[in-house]
Amino acid sequence: MKQPIYLDNNATTPLDPRVLEAMLPYFTEKFGNAASRNHAFGWVAEEGVDYAREQVAKLIGCTEKEVIFTSGATEADNLAIKGVFEMYKEKGNHIITAVTEHKAVLDTCKHLEKNGARVTYLGVKEDGLIDLAQLEAAMTPETILVSIMYGNNEIGVIQPVKEISAIAHKFGALFMTDATQAVGKIPVDVNADGIDLMAFSAHKMYGPKGVGALYVRRKNPRVKVTSQMDGGGHERGMRSGTLNVPGIVGLGKACELCRLEMESEAIRLSGLRDRLESTLNKMEESYVNGNTQHRLPHVANISFKYVEGEGLMMAMSDLAVSSGSACTSASLEPSYVLKSLGLSDDLAHSSIRYGLGRFTTEEEIDQAIAVTEKAVNHLRELSPLWEMFKEGIDLSKIEWAEH
Amino acid sequence: MAYSEKVIDHYNNPRNVGTLNKDSKFVGTGLVGAPECGDVMRLQIEVSEDNVITDAKFKTFGCGSAIASSSLATEWLKGKTIDEALSIDNMDIVEELALPPVKIHCSVLAEDAIKSAINDYRVKNGLEAIVLEKSHH
Numbered sequence: 164m165k166q167p168i169y170l171d172n173n174a175t176t177p178l179d180p181r182v183l184e185a186m187l188p189y190f191t192e193k194f195g196n197a198a199s200r201n202h203a204f205g206w207v208a209e210e211g212v213d214y215a216r217e218q219v220a221k222l223i224g225c226t227e228k229e230v231i232f233t234s235g236a237t238e239a240d241n242l243a244i245k246g247v248f249e250m251y252k253e254k255g256n257h258i259i260t261a262v263t264e265h266k267a268v269l270d271t272c273k274h275l276e277k278n279g280a281r282v283t284y285l286g287v288k289e290d291g292l293i294d295l296a297q298l299e300a301a302m303t304p305e306t307i308l309v310s311i312m313y314g315n316n317e318i319g320v321i322q323p324v325k326e327i328s329a330i331a332h333k334f335g336a337l338f339m340t341d342a343t344q345a346v347g348k349i350p351v352d353v354n355a356d357g358i359d360l361m362a363f364s365a366h367k368m369y370g371p372k373g374v375g376a377l378y379v380r381r382k383n384p385r386v387k388v389t390s391q392m393d394g395g396g397h398e399r400g401m402r403s404g405t406l407n408v409p410g411i412v413g414l415g416k417a418c419e420l421c422r423l424e425m426e427s428e429a430i431r432l433s434g435l436r437d438r439l440e441s442t443l444n445k446m447e448e449s450y451v452n453g454n455t456q457h458r459l460p461h462v463a464n465i466s467f468k469y470v471e472g473e474g475l476m477m478a479m480s481d482l483a484v485s486s487g488s489a490c491t492s493a494s495l496e497p498s499y500v501l502k503s504l505g506l507s508d509d510l511a512h513s514s515i516r517y518g519l520g521r522f523t524t525e526e527e528i529d530q531a532i533a534v535t536e537k538a539v540n541h542l543r544e545l546s547p548l549w550e551m552f553k554e555g556i557d558l559s560k561i562e563w564a565e566h
Numbered sequence: 567m568a569y570s571e572k573v574i575d576h577y578n579n580p581r582n583v584g585t586l587n588k589d590s591k592f593v594g595t596g597l598v599g600a601p602e603c604g605d606v607m608r609l610q611i612e613v614s615e616d617n618v619i620t621d622a623k624f625k626t627f628g629c630g631s632a633i634a635s636s637s638l639a640t641e642w643l644k645g646k647t648i649d650e651a652l653s654i655d656n657m658d659i660v661e662e663l664a665l666p667p668v669k670i671h672c673s674v675l676a677e678d679a680i681k682s683a684i685n686d687y688r689v690k691n692g693l694e695a696i697v698l699e700k701s702h703h
Contacts, residue, residue, distance in 0.1 A: 471604050473629040477569065477577060497604065509601035545583055545633060547608035547625035548601060563600030564678075 168527045169483045172367075172520030173316050173344060173462060178413070179369035179521065185416040186371065189409035197406045198397065208408045215415020219376055222418040223361065224352035231377045231398045232411050236343040237267040239362030239377035242402060243339045244271045246388025247308045247360070248280055251337075255305030259336075261285045261293050261322075262503045264312050267362075268341055272310075281305070289505050290454035291320035298327060302334040313342035313351065313361075317487065317500040317516060318453030319462030321345065328357030337386060343367050343375075347421035348459055349429060353378055359386050365410065369521055370417030374410030377402075424521075432519050433460035435528045439517060440465065442532050446539060448552070452501060452514060461519040464501075466510045467535075469549040470542040472497075475515060478538035482531055487514035509548075509558075569630055570664035576634035581641050584623040586610040594687025596679040605632045605672065609679035611643055611651070613687055619643045619651060624679075631669040635659050635676035643680065648687075652696070654680055 169177070189211055197212045199205025216227045233239045248258065260272055262284050272282045283301045285293050293311060302309075309331040314321045328338040339360035345351055346361075347368030353361060364375035379401065380386045394403030440463040444451055448468040464487075467475065472486030487498030496502075497511035506514075517531065543549040551558060569577070588595045592612050599606040605628030612621040622640035626633045638659055643651055659665070659673035678698070685695040 469627065471628050471632075473604070474577075474627075474633060477630040507602070508604075512601070512604040545580060545625055546627045547597065547606055548627045550585065550625060558601065561597075563602070563606070564598055 164524075164526060164530060167481050167483045168531055170517045170519060170523065170527075170531060171483045171485050172523070173319075173516065173518035174485060175366045175372065176369045176520050177522060178366075178371055179417065179420060181420060182370055182413050182416045186409045186413040189412050193408075195408075197408055198395065208406075211408055211412045211415075212406055215411045215418075218415040218419040218422070222351075222422045223346060223378060224354055225378055226381065228399070229353075229378055229381050231379055231401050232406060232414070233362075233375050233377055233402055234373055234407070235366070235375040236265075236341060236362045236364035237375075239364075239375050240265070240267040240341055241271050242377055242388055242391050243360040243362055243379075244268065244308065244310060245275065245391055246401070247337060247339065247386075248275050248278075249389035250387050251307040252279070255303075255307045257281045257283070257303055257305040258308045258310065259283045259285060259298065259301050259306060260310045261287060261312070263287050263291060263315055263317075263500045264310070265316060265341055265343070268310055268312070285311075287503055291315060291318050291452075291500075291504055292322060292454055292457065293327070295323065295326055295330065299330050302330065302336065304334070306331075306334055306336040308337050308339055310339040310341070313340045313345035314348070314459045315453070315500065316344050317498060318464045318504070319344070319459040320453045321349070321457045321459060323457070324356045324358065328359075332357060337384075344459060344462075347418065347425065348461060350425070353380070359384070360388070365414035365417050368417045368421050371410050371413040374407050374414050376414065428521060429460040432523070435523060435525060436461055436463050436517070436519055439463055439519075439528050439532060443535055446536065449539075450510065452504060452506065463517045463519075464514055465517070466501075466506070466514040467539045468510060468513055469546045469552055470539055471512050472514055475513075475538055475542055478541055479534050481534050485516045485518070487511050487516070572638075572663050573630055573634040573665070576637040576663070577630045580624075580633060580637040582621075582623050582637065582644075583625060585625065586612055586621065586623050591690050592687075594683040594685070594690065596682030596684075596686060598678045598682055599628070599632075599675050601627065604628060605675060607632065607636045607675055607679040609636060609639060609676070609683050611683045611687060613648065617648050619646050619648070628672065628675075629669075631663070631665055631672040632675060634663055635665070635672045636679060638662060639676045639680055648684055651680060651684060 195204030195208035197208040331338040337359040346363040359380045361378040366372040450466045452464040487501045501511040586593045607626045622643040624636040626636045656673040656677040
């Protein structure tokens with residue numbers, strides 16, 4: 164077994180060798196500019212891009228013309244939200260999003276607030292899902308866009324996108340979703356889900372880094388976004404810049420593989436995830452974070468009370484995982500996503516995210532369970548909080564010296 | 567962030583983990599930090615009649631640097647007089663463990679824990695608490 168074991172597939176995924184193989188010719192003999200219309204080099208590159216576009220479209224159930232290639236999901240989020248705001252500001256200036264969104268959405272909204280947008284940041288329920296009644300209550304005639312993510316990157320919960328889009332449309336607003344964690348992992352169909360704009364990225368689905376896409380609906384309604392990059396008018400004028408042909412080919416291949424393998428892969432991964440989660444959840448004072456019914460098949464987020472996440476990760480150096488705890492003098496704040504579920508700071512500091520992927524094996528999961536149990540027990544032996552808990556001392560009654 | 571070898575050593579083989587009888591008048595206990603901030607240190611010293619620290623124990627909830635800082639502190643405290651212990655500066659810990667700037671607060675917490683344990687001991691034995699400088703968190 165390779166060490167350390169990679170269980171951080173929500174941060175990024177390894178490139179599938181089949182994707183790499185598809186990409187390689189486009190670095191060397193097929194190096195042409197897809198915009199060169201007058202010679203074979205250009206045509207070959209364009210063919211590669213066309214095939215990729217078709218694969219992306221097939222995966223999400225749209226037409227090829229509705230796919231705008233970008234440098235990744237962050238750029239796609241920016242293009243969607245800023246582009247809609249600029250295009251539709253005559254109609255209204257109100258945007259609705261949620262506190263658990265990725266920073267690419269939140270910070271874009273904050274940016275727009277400086278330019279006259281009014282933004283509502285919806286809270287979430289204890290399980291990480293937004294409250295539909297609250298969304299409906301927040302809608303106004305000035306609301307032009309509702310931007311709610313599909314699957315959450317930290318806890319994996321899947322928002323009720325179909326219901327959300329219905330509410331947005333009822334009030335004449337567009338619905339945008341950051342589906343970076345969902346596309347390729349679970350069935351996402353822009354028509355069935357009523358999605359008008361959708362951002363996603365190749366490197367979360369076994370494709371290369373530096374390439375992603377924005378889906379922009381062309382019919383019912385026809386959605387337009389103001390371009391954020393001026394230049395040669397590529398991608399139907401919405402995103403200028405010479406196409407990253409090898410990257411796009413990689414994204415296309417990644418989408419193709421996900422479409423073909425998603426169904427069986429989701430079953431395999433949720434089986435492994437459930438085994439990991441249920442075993443670790445048997446440990447004393449361990450808590451699973453987020454809704455366990457509506458969620459992605461490959462994520463588990465667990466808090467081990469009375470141990471600190473970063474210290475725990477150090478004890479688990481054989482595992483590459485991620486923690487909601489940030490222990491630096493720059494930021495003592497634990498994950499804002501976990502805090503928004505109403506988790507106390509200490510539980511948020513004690514959280515570990517396990518992100519499984521296509522190359523995760525059963526053997527690795529068993530190893531991950533063993534390593535985690537050992538590390539948690541080791542750190543609890545060192546933890547004054549654990550000792551106090553065991554002595555029956557109520558930690559909330561202690562006056563801590565906040566620092 | 568990569569940890570220094572000394573941090574890793576203290577983390578993997580923490581010295582003097584444990585608990586002394588906090589009700590004994592020879593024992594001083596310092597409990598500093600807060601769970602909400604992601605680190606809590608409990609440091610205890612046992613002091614002989616001639617003011618020498620004969621034993622020191624710790625337990626820490628926190629990151630590797632916090633655990634290493636408190637482990638190192640217990641190592642340094644043993645055999646020192648109270649006055650010598652008071653002169654331990656957080657920057658000595660930073661230097662010894664090669665802590666990066668973002669982890670300096672861990673050493674500050676360890677210094678606070680030492681002083682707080684000494685004060686607990688002093689107060690128990692009818693002495694005045696030493697006024698602590700406001701630490702620079």
